[in-house]
Amino acid sequence: MKPQLRRISLMALCAVIFATAGWFAGKHSSGETTKTTRQPATASAERKVLYWYDPMTPGTRFDKPGKSPFMDMDLVPRYADEEGQPDGVRVSARQQQNLGVRTADVTKRVMEARLDGYGTVAVNERTRVTVPALASGLVEKLYVNAPQQFVRKGEALAQLWIPQWAAAQQEYLAVRALGDAALNHAARERLALLFMPEEIIRQVERTGKPQTRVTVRASQAGYINQLEVREGAQVSATQALFDVAALNTVWAVLDYPQNQAAQVHTGSEVTATTQAWPGKVFQGKVTEVLPNLDADTRTLKARVTLDNPDQQLRPGMYLHMALTPATQQAPVLAIPEEALITTGSQNRVLLAEKDGYFSPQAVTLGEHAQGFVEVKSGLKEGQRIVVSGQFLIDSEASLRSALPEMADNNKPGHAATQTAATDKASAPAAISANGEVVALADGAVTISHAAIPALKWPPMTMDFSATPQQQQRLKIGDHVMFSFTMTEDGARLESIMNMPADGHKAQR
Template sequence: MKKTVIAILIAAGLAGAAGYSIGRWHDMPAPGADNAATAERKVLYWYDPMVPGQRFDKPGKSPFMDMPLVARYADEGKEVEDGVAVSPRQQQNLGMTTAKVEKRVLASAFSAFATVTTDERGIQTVPSPASGVVEKLFVRAPQQWVQKGEPLARLWIPQWTAAQQEYLAVRQLGDGALTRAARDRLALQFMPESIIQLVERSGKPQTRLTLRAEQAGYVVKLDSREGAQVAATQTLFELASLDPVWLVVDYPQTQAQTLSAGSEIQATSVSWPGEVFHGRVSELLPQLETTTRTLKARVVLENPQQKLKPGMFLTVSQADSAKQPAVLVMPEEALIATGAANRVLLATGEGHFQPRSVTTGRTAQGWTEVLSGLQEGDAVVTSGQFLIDSEASLRSALPAASVEKKAQQYESTGVVKAIDDGSVTLAHQPVPALNWGAMTMDFALTRPQPDIKVGQSVMFSFTLDDEQGAVITHLMANGEVMK
């Protein structure tokens, strides 16, 4: 996903840069007759396009990169208080478009993968009621399916003989109190009611017991064989049902606010195309998966025909729930996310544009929720804003009250080419926020050298310092952040 976003920003930057260059070429005086006018063009300042926030009062070589400084002329794009002005021709060359901030229902675009597991609340344990011998097994292998009431095993329990003979002898005495006491003694030995009734009807001791499945399901665990001795309460079988089943959903931290206990979930499987399974979130599991950095939720899913089997992968999404209230939103592409802050380019009319810091919420279906910074009806730039933000040095046009004390951070990806004491050389991808193209350059490391290797692919963030240049703040390699 991140690679796709970077590719889009690169393409937008290249296209915008081409249009911006064409616009500047058309705006320049023709050679020859207008040489005098060209000589009289007023220079406002010189700057490095890769570090547009830094201005210089005379031409020369950039202290940041191996390139000459570029002149900013007064007729290239009038700077206005609290923003910039861009001519209609340059807006057309840059492909600038705007959109209105509006209110609409922002549905949660939740989609994740899940794994089918056994509902452990429905697992039935079948123990031996007394010490004895497994005389016969009717179920001989794990994962075997059994129906409700189907025999599982026959046990021989010789220790029941003495108690049953005593009960039969007491019954012949005709003393009701003694008979009830003797019968209760049989029950205390975990003798099933069916065996006691058979003793009463037959008048003989019954030492063989057939264990049966109390519910339909499959054998999860088989812990005995024919001829084996078993102890009282020893588990012989574990049976699990397939209706319902559990779904364990893995979803990113960014969607933590999307799910809650009781949320309705629908799931689809490639094994059953076109069929939708329904369930509800039972629990949000408390621990974060450290290897994938994802959260987990447990969903109880209806499975009346046992089509879903443990181990299957499903795609889950939120079912259409009650209509949510409309919130203030703007197009997702209008947001300029720099890492340290979020802002948009506000069109104030007559070709004037003003940077505006915003606080954002959820993003879904191409729209981003605006928590603060904009009002309904405001026009924001949705295309070409990165070049305007960089070339016109909008960061220096921000009001003093909105200038953040913390250095602005930028993000990119690259490959480690060399590691030295206090610096690392990276062949990095373009950085649209700075209008940088792909290049190989050195970055300062202010902390001890991280455990990275030459040739390793990394993700990193950095700040720009007047003295040290580009300074690494975080490196991410092999899923671990090295500070």
């Protein structure tokens, strides 16, 4: 019995030890849980709210919480213990290097409104002249019998036989024989009213015989634009025989984007070059700004008159044209176009602040020229902005909410609420890609983009719905980085920005 009693006693002792240990562990765990759950509440109760703000426009402050009037998001509180800390997202120096972040100063520069475009040479319609038949008759001979033939001023074009002049000329000779100056003058005026050239009248006076044949001559040098008759044809008075167009000046229609309409004015100086004459520069001016917008290309047109003294420019030639401003503009605040992040509701940039912080700043834009854009409001001279890598910081999936959440996560004492997490989970995820703009239309941008692994899409060309603000700085051929969401109506752009062509090719 002693061995059995010893075993029972040992088992009872182990049970007591385990029970005591479990009681202590439960008490310790309960105490820690209470401490953990109560500490944030106490800390939150002690924090003082100074004001509420929209992280997208941190300069505007509000006295109470609510929805932001700028973005579809809740206002964020600013606590007293956070005063003096920079807003935005903090990115370490190593991360900045990995992301390829580059910054530049906001400076003033002269925005030269230089506009490059293309056009086609056309006949200057104001130089076209029609050579008519002076009276009803017959085309006896054509000296110029092919269209597009060059003629000199005064060159014979055709010979006409006009038999109806004979009677009037004989009457004039009879009156002239009477020697009455008044009657002679009246008879001579009658010949002029029959469109009889002065040289024919003098020939009648000199020879004393009717002259019923007349030579039609070119009134200016140029090309036979139209040939209306053939040899042996019968013609009537004032009928068009030839159409002659001079090429001392020519027209070219300049196509330019509608967002550059403010740069094109009547009288603007234009230079043109063509591959037909390498190194040759032709000078001209904008003579008319045409009113219609091309619905297919979304471009406006301007008529340019170019000097062509050597007649080297011929109708149909393709031209590269550049428009320069008539007057030098004053320096304005400007930033590189690649620094812009365009959303459906605003344009903004990322400010580079001290200690690796980056914060968004809404800007109002002006003119675009030579890769720069004028900033009318939102920035000051000397501030630093991100010009490369900003799209990865202000990512397409967080344009409306992620930046404020990222900023709050970097601040001490931040606690994400369950409601915010639920809203973020329910919001449609935005997908980023890069590509090339191939077409623009009202409310849509057609982009040829690279493969999108997140959607298992191969490279393709597709349409994205877009706002006018997103389309404002785009033109066909631009290389862009963009983000989009899929809706019931199709793909919708959330943001889009220009990017260097080399970078685009590298990512593709």
